[in-house]
Amino acid sequence: MKPNFSMRLRVFNLNCWAIPYLSKHRADRVKRLADFLNLESFDLALLQEVWSEQDFQYLRQKLLPTYPSAHYFRSGIIGSGLCVFSKHPIQEFTQHVYTLNGYPYMIHHGDWFCGKAVGLLVLHLSGLVLNAYVTHLHAEYNRQKDIYLAHRVVQAWELAHFIHHTSKKADVVLLCGDLNLHPKDLGCRLLKEWTGLRDAYLETRDFKGSEEGCTMVPDNCYVNQKELQPFPCGIRIDYVLYKAVSGFYISCKTLKTTTGLDPHSGSPLSDHEALMATLCVRHSPPQEDPSSTHGAAENSPLVTVLREALTELDQAVAQARRWATCAGYVIGLGLLLLAVLCSLAAGGGVREVAILLWTPSVGLLLGAGAVYTFHMQEAKGLCKARAELQHVLGRAREAQDLGPESQPALSLGHQEGNRAEDQ
C-alpha cells in the first residue's frame, strides 16, 4: 500500500421502521429509500428494522446494479431487522445475538421475539481491511422507569466485546445503528470507552441536518409527539462511530442527517432520521492513541463507567432473583392448590368446582414455571456480563498498580496495547 494512501468512504444509516401491517406507508417508503440509495450510490448502506425478508428481497433487486453485495442477518423468531447493501464485495460476515433482550411476556413491546443482534461485515478496500458493524439495541419505552436499562447496558457491553474480539486485524472499524441510547447514557459511554470508537457527530467539522444531530425529531410526522415532549429538539439515538487501528487515520469529513423530511419528495423515509457520513481514511505513522492514556487512573473514564455498569448489573441480578423467588413461591402455591383440588375431586361433594378450578391452577403452575425459568436465565446472563466487567476492571487496577510505565498497555479496548504488553 502506498504511503500516501487515502480513501473516501460514504456511509448511509437508517432505522427504516418497516414493520409489516403496522408501520404507515411502508411499501412507499421502502420504494423511495431504494430510489434514494440508488441515486446517491453510497459505499455502504446499513439498515435496521427491515423486519420483513420480502422487503429485503425487494431492496436487493432494486439496488443490485449499484450495490452488488447485500446481506440480511437472520435471528430470533422474527429476525434481527438488520441488513446491509455494499458497493464492494463482502468478504465475510457473521453475527452475535444478544444474550438478554427483554421479556417474552412483554408481547406488546415485542423486542424479545426479534433476536436483536450485531452483524459484522468484513470488506477489503484497496488492501485496507474494514470491519463494518450494524446493530439495533433494545428500545427504551419509558425513560423515567426503564425496566430494560440493565438489558441495554449488557447489550452495549456485548456489542463492545464482540467488536473488541473480532476486529483485532481490522485497519478500520465502523459501527452504525440505532443504539436506543442517548449520548451520555451509561451504555453509550461504556461502548465508547471500551472500544475507543469515536462519534462522527462530535468529530466532524462539517455537519448539516437536524438540531444537535438528533435522529428522532418532532418535525417528523411519523414520530409519537407525546414521547418526544421532554426533548424539544428531539433525541440522538442513531450513530455513526468509527476508529482506525494499526497505522491508519480516519476522520469524518461531512455528516448529514435528514430533518424529518424525505431529501427529495418531502415525506420522511422513516420515523428515524437517516445519517449520511463521508469518512476519510489515510495512512499515518504509528502513534500512541490519545485514548490509550485513560486506562490506568482509578478515576479514569473507563474505570468510572465500568464501576457504574457493575452497580447497575448488581441491582439487576438482585431484581431477576427476586422475580425468580416470587415465581418459586407461586409454583409452591399452585402445587398445593392442585393437590387440594385433586383430593376434593376424588372425595366427591364439590367435584364440579374442583374440576373447573383445575384449569386455572395448572395454567398458574405452568406460567409461574416459565417465569421462574426465564428469570433464572436472565440472572445467569447478567452474571456472565458482570464477570466480564469485573475481569476488565481487575485488569485496569492491576495495570494501575504496575505504575505509569505500563500506561500504553492499559487501554483495554486497544488491542495494539495488549499485544505490546507481553512482548
Added chain:
Amino acid sequence: MKPNFSMRLRVFNLNCWAIPYLSKHRADRVKRLADFLNLESFDLALLQEVWSEQDFQYLRQKLLPTYPSAHYFRSGIIGSGLCVFSKHPIQEFTQHVYTLNGYPYMIHHGDWFCGKAVGLLVLHLSGLVLNAYVTHLHAEYNRQKDIYLAHRVVQAWELAHFIHHTSKKADVVLLCGDLNLHPKDLGCRLLKEWTGLRDAYLETRDFKGSEEGCTMVPDNCYVNQKELQPFPCGIRIDYVLYKAVSGFYISCKTLKTTTGLDPHSGSPLSDHEALMATLCVRHSPPQEDPSSTHGAAENSPLVTVLREALTELDQAVAQARRWATCAGYVIGLGLLLLAVLCSLAAGGGVREVAILLWTPSVGLLLGAGAVYTFHMQEAKGLCKARAELQHVLGRAREAQDLGPESQPALSLGHQEGNRAEDQ
C-alpha cells in the same frame, strides 16, 4: 521475541460428567480430579460438563495455588458446563452460545436447557498470543436415527466461524472439548477444513492410551455398555486440535489418554477419558500453509464438505418447515374446537362436557403455538448457517475461476491468505 524461541504447553481436557444428583460418585470424582490436576500442574485444564457452579467453586478453591486463573462460562438456563483453570493469567475471555441446540420438548435429553457454547480465553505467554477455545456440542443419542445431526453440523460451523473471526491476531489457536463427533463425521470435517486445525491424535508420534485414541471406552465402568456395542474399541469424540499462525510452528510432542481408570487410584475420573497433550511451539520462517492449497479445486476437501453440509441443512430446513406447518394445522384445529366448545357451552345441553374439554383444547392451542414458534426459529437459524456456508462456497468458486495463481488466497480458514488477497 528471540528467533530461537520455543515453548512447551501442557494441556488437559476432560468431559467431567458432573451432573448434580444424576452422575455417580460425583463428589469423589471431582475431588480426585482436583488432586490429579494439582499433582500434574498443567498449563491449562479445560473441562466440560461441570454443570454445578458449586463444583466449579470447589475446584477453584482447591486448584488456586497451582492454577491462579479460572473462569466458568455461564449460559442458558443450567449453564454451559464449560470451565477452565490456567497456570498463566487469563488476559481476556468471551463466549458464543450456539444458535441451535436441540428441542425444548426433548426434556429427557436436556441439551436445550444447557445453552451449549464455545468459550474463548486469550493468554499471553512469553510474548505469544494463545487463543484457547473450549466447547461441548449437542450429544448424539441415536447414531442410526440422529434427529440432532443438523443442529450439530450448525454448531460445528458456528464454532469454526467463531474461531475464524476471533483468532485473527492469535499466534497459536488451541481447541479442546467434547465435540460429540466421530473423526470422519461431517461436522468434524467441516470444522477442520474451515479452520485448518490439526488433530493432536493424528499428528503426534508419541501416543499412549486407549486403543485408537478413543475417549469413551468399554473398559470404563461408567459407560453405557449397550450404547458402545457397535464400537468394540470405543469412540473418539473428545479432541485436542491446534494450529499456529503468523510465523509460528506447533507440534504435539506427546498425547496421552486415560484408559477407563483413574491414573492413580484405579477408579475412572468420568465416563469420558481425559486427554493430556504436550505441545511445542517455536518460531518458524513464514511459509505457505500446506492446507492453503486445498481451497480452489471444485473437488477439494473444503468444497466437498461445504456441499455436504449444505445438503444436510437443506433437508433440515424442509423438516423444520414441515413441523411448523403441522403445528399451524393443529393451531387451526384447536381454534375451531374452541369455537365449537364455546357455542356448545353458551347454548346449554352438553355444557359440562364443553367446559371439561375447554382445558385440553386451550392446552393444545398453546402447545401447538409453542411448537410452531420454535420450529420457525429453528428454520431461521438453519437458514442463517446455510447463507454463511453458501457465501464461503461462492468465494471458493470465485477463487477457482481466478485460476491457480490465486491459490494461496483460497484457504478461507487462513486469514493470512485473506489479507494477502487484496494487498
